[in-house]
Amino acid sequence: MTPPLDISGLVDSLLLTVLVCGFSLLIRRDVTLRLLVVLSVLLVCSIVARFAALPPLIRVMDAIFFSVPVVLAVIFQQDLRRSLLALGSRQKLSAVSVDDITEMTDEILKALASLASRHIGALIVLVRRHPVEHLLQVGTDIDAKVTSELLDSIFLPYSPIHDGAVIINQGKITRAGCLLPLSHNPDIAKSFGTRHRAALGLSEATDALVLVVSEETGKISCVHDARITYDIDLADLKRLVRKSLELQHAA
Numbered sequence: 001m002t003p004p005l006d007i008s009g010l011v012d013s014l015l016l017t018v019l020v021c022g023f024s025l026l027i028r029r030d031v032t033l034r035l036l037v038v039l040s041v042l043l044v045c046s047i048v049a050r051f052a053a054l055p056p057l058i059r060v061m062d063a064i065f066f067s068v069p070v071v072l073a074v075i076f077q078q079d080l081r082r083s084l085l086a087l088g089s090r091q092k093l094s095a096v097s098v099d100d101i102t103e104m105t106d107e108i109l110k111a112l113a114s115l116a117s118r119h120i121g122a123l124i125v126l127v128r129r130h131p132v133e134h135l136l137q138v139g140t141d142i143d144a145k146v147t148s149e150l151l152d153s154i155f156l157p158y159s160p161i162h163d164g165a166v167i168i169n170q171g172k173i174t175r176a177g178c179l180l181p182l183s184h185n186p187d188i189a190k191s192f193g194t195r196h197r198a199a200l201g202l203s204e205a206t207d208a209l210v211l212v213v214s215e216e217t218g219k220i221s222c223v224h225d226a227r228i229t230y231d232i233d234l235a236d237l238k239r240l241v242r243k244s245l246e247l248q249h250a251a
């Protein structure tokens with residue numbers, strides 16, 4: 001027997017879908033828009049199935065809608081993990097002047113430009129609000145002022161800590177030679193090797209801004225929020241670096 005058209009159940013499902021999609025849009029706009037199209041098609045199928053009294057199709061549609069929250073949780077697991085981690089452990093914050101931020105931004109940009117012009121590969125992590133320590137492997141502790149000379153010399157090929165990433169946190173260079181988690185994203189362009197994959201891996205798990213200088217092309221990329229912006233515009237780069245340094249000290 002065909003289940004009767006349950007208007008309140010339908011409104012219930014619609015509201016739940018709108019709520020879940022609204023929440024998802026806040027996390028990942030690109031994926032959510034595609035999901036929204038799929039869910040709309042499924043919803044139309046479900047309504048048509050009820051009007052046309054097709055019990056098998058209704059059962060299939062109900063099962064699909066029932067599993068939507070689980071499917072969304074799987075799709076957004078990286079983002080949920082990142083948000084939950086951030087809730088649990090905010091950075092300890094310190095005060096810094098606007099001039100300090102400007103100086104550090106200029107030093108980082110100067111180092112990137114210098115490294116890029118000589119095709120010296122580099123990987124610099126600007127920690128923002130989320131902690132990254134639990135994701136780093138190996139590395140040498142440093143507690144130094146952010147200067148272009150130091151960044152430059154760390155990445156020189158004969159430096160013992162040139163392999164891996166430099167970490168900048170709380171306005172200081174805190175570590176160098178760190179291994180970052182590699183991204184398992186299958187869609188990453190084949191032209192990107194492990195340096196870019198490592199940058200992407202960290203940005204999938206935290207809100208860090210990761211800067212990459214390609215040894216091969218001399219181009220600077222900015223990796224943030226699980227996205228690589230290859231050969232980034234210098235004005236955009238400056239804005240993002242500045243914003244990240246501000247966040248390291250924000251109240």
Ligand SMILES: Nc1ncnc2c1ncn2[C@@H]1O[C@H](COP(=O)(O)OP(=O)(O)OP(=O)(O)O)[C@@H](O)[C@H]1O
Pocket residue numbers: 121122123162163164165178179180181182191192193194195196197198213214215216217
């Ligand atoms: N897990 C990792 N964490 C941090 N750095 C890494 C990691 N794996 C590799 N690297 C760095 O990446 C370098 C190798 O870069 P590779 O050429 O494979 O990458 P790429 O993305 O093609 O970069 P490039 O354009 O500079 O060649 C290593 O020498 C090392 O410094």
